[in-house]
Amino acid sequence: xxxxxxxxxxxxxxxxxxxxxxxxxxxxxxxxxxxxxxxxxxxxxxxxxxxxxxxxx
Amino acid sequence: xxxxxxxxxxxxxxxxxxxxxxxxxxxxxxxxxxxxxxxxxxxxxxxxxxxxxxxxxxxxxxxxxxxxxxxxxxxxxxxxxxxxxxxxxxxxxxxxxxxxxxxxxxxxxxxxxxxxxxxxxxxxxxxxxxxxxxxxxxxxxxxxxxxxxxxxxxxxxxxxxxxxxxxxxxxxxxxxxxxxxxxxxxxxxxxxxxxxxxxxxxxxxxxxxxxxxxxxxxxxxxxxxxxxxxxxxxxxxxxxxxxxxxxxxxxxxxxxxxxxxxxxxxxxxxxxxxxxxxxxxxxxxxxxxxxxxxxxxxxxxxxxxxxxxxxxxxxxxxxxxxxxxxxxxxxxxxxxxxxxxxxxxxxxxxxxxxxxxxxxxxxxxxxxxxxxxxxxxxxxxxx
Numbered sequence: 001x002x003x004x005x006x007x008x009x010x011x012x013x014x015x016x017x018x019x020x021x022x023x024x025x026x027x028x029x030x031x032x033x034x035x036x037x038x039x040x041x042x043x044x045x046x047x048x049x050x051x052x053x054x055x056x057x
Numbered sequence: 058x059x060x061x062x063x064x065x066x067x068x069x070x071x072x073x074x075x076x077x078x079x080x081x082x083x084x085x086x087x088x089x090x091x092x093x094x095x096x097x098x099x100x101x102x103x104x105x106x107x108x109x110x111x112x113x114x115x116x117x118x119x120x121x122x123x124x125x126x127x128x129x130x131x132x133x134x135x136x137x138x139x140x141x142x143x144x145x146x147x148x149x150x151x152x153x154x155x156x157x158x159x160x161x162x163x164x165x166x167x168x169x170x171x172x173x174x175x176x177x178x179x180x181x182x183x184x185x186x187x188x189x190x191x192x193x194x195x196x197x198x199x200x201x202x203x204x205x206x207x208x209x210x211x212x213x214x215x216x217x218x219x220x221x222x223x224x225x226x227x228x229x230x231x232x233x234x235x236x237x238x239x240x241x242x243x244x245x246x247x248x249x250x251x252x253x254x255x256x257x258x259x260x261x262x263x264x265x266x267x268x269x270x271x272x273x274x275x276x277x278x279x280x281x282x283x284x285x286x287x288x289x290x291x292x293x294x295x296x297x298x299x300x301x302x303x304x305x306x307x308x309x310x311x312x313x314x315x316x317x318x319x320x321x322x323x324x325x326x327x328x329x330x331x332x333x334x335x336x337x338x339x340x341x342x343x344x345x346x347x348x349x350x351x352x353x354x355x356x357x358x359x360x361x362x363x364x365x366x367x368x369x370x371x372x373x374x375x376x377x378x379x380x381x382x383x384x385x386x387x388x389x390x391x392x393x394x395x396x397x398x399x400x401x402x403x404x405x406x407x408x409x410x411x412x413x414x415x416x417x418x419x420x421x422x423x424x425x426x427x428x429x430x431x432x433x434x435x436x437x438x439x440x
Contacts, residue, residue, distance in 0.1 A: 026276055026423065027166065029272065030161060037268045
């Protein structure tokens with residue numbers, strides 16, 4: 001086997017580990033953002049809809 | 058006066074040129090008749106014909122009378138747009154403006170399939186070195202498995218510009234063939250019971266605008282701090298996404314998604330064709346690259362499916378993942394998600410896998426760009 005083969009193996013090991021590390025980091029970014037800025041529209045929407053409905057009536 | 062003087066193009070035609078003109082017709086046929094990635098394959102097909110007519114003015118030629126160099130338009134485009142990476146990066150802005158990351162927030166763990174389904178890239182890179190390619194060439198061939206045209210173009214432009222033509226053709230052709238390549242691999246690796254598995258996702262979950270604005274910025278900063286070489290790729294993708302999500306640049310967002318994407322795609326396709334000349338393209342290496350490209354797609358799909366099966370060993374019953382979703386970790390968006398959703402419906406007409414499939418597929422778009430950046434970082438260190 002050529003030296004490139006062994007280098008490619010080494011790069012593959014680091015590369016696969018690297019992409020998993022990145023994606024895990026992004027996973028925590030998503031979790032963190034979701035916790036820090038939860039969607040606030042849901043609870044607000046319900047009373048607004050009720051008001052609008054009563055106004056229409 | 059002989060034929061050579063009267064009709065130099067006819068006299069100068071080689072069998073390699075003829076083969077490439079047939080390849081050009083085939084790409085145009087696939088684009089129009091089969092609608093396989095027509096936006097890229099049609100310009101590439103036409104370009105292949107254009108550059109294989111001997112003495113074509115589309116390429117730089119030496120005037121036989123004066124000996125002066127006459128620059129061809131396609132070579133000018135290549136120097137300005139491909140060699141500088143400008144065209145593929147502009148495509149990333151357009152793609153970023155098209156991506157909606159909110160499905161990732163419904164089940165963030167599916168993001169990991171965007172990593173698992175890059176497995177084929179690395180396996181193919183190792184295999185390519187056995188086939189005699191240099192490390193840089195092998196890495197560029199492996200990246201075909203990213204199922205991400207612009208990433209393939211950028212990596213091969215930097216690491217192996219001599220292989221740009223066949224790598225681009227393989228990347229875009231196989232992306233179009235995802236509905237043909239993925240189902241048999243998925244079926245081979247999953248049981249009927251597994252393919253029928255249903256998944257619970259909160260499809261009604263809304264994501265706040267603040268989150269969607271902050272996500273591309275944070276991802277760019279994180280990626281840049283860890284692997285600065287990935288910044289051009291991930292940065293332009295996320296810039297496009299920020300334009301989309303900020304809510305105050307709707308005009309720019311629409312322009313990026315439509316006019317910019319269309320204009321750059323036209324230029325990108327026909328410019329790549331400038332590398333598809335007979336003497337450069339009709340080689341045994343091209344056949345090897347086309348074969349290795351399929352191999353990369355197959356192993357990407359297998360990597361995603363097998364990772365899902367491994368994850369299921371540790372997940373509680375209500376959170377188990379349909380292993381087919383793993384196949385969506387490739388970047389071919391939304392084609393891969395649609396294919397897997399269709400396969401799920403075939404097994405069980407009430408099994409709707411589209412949302413988790415889209416989530417994994419969006420993860421694949423991020424994953425492919427990250428792998429591109431990692432390869433650009435790692436390969437020069439080892440080569």
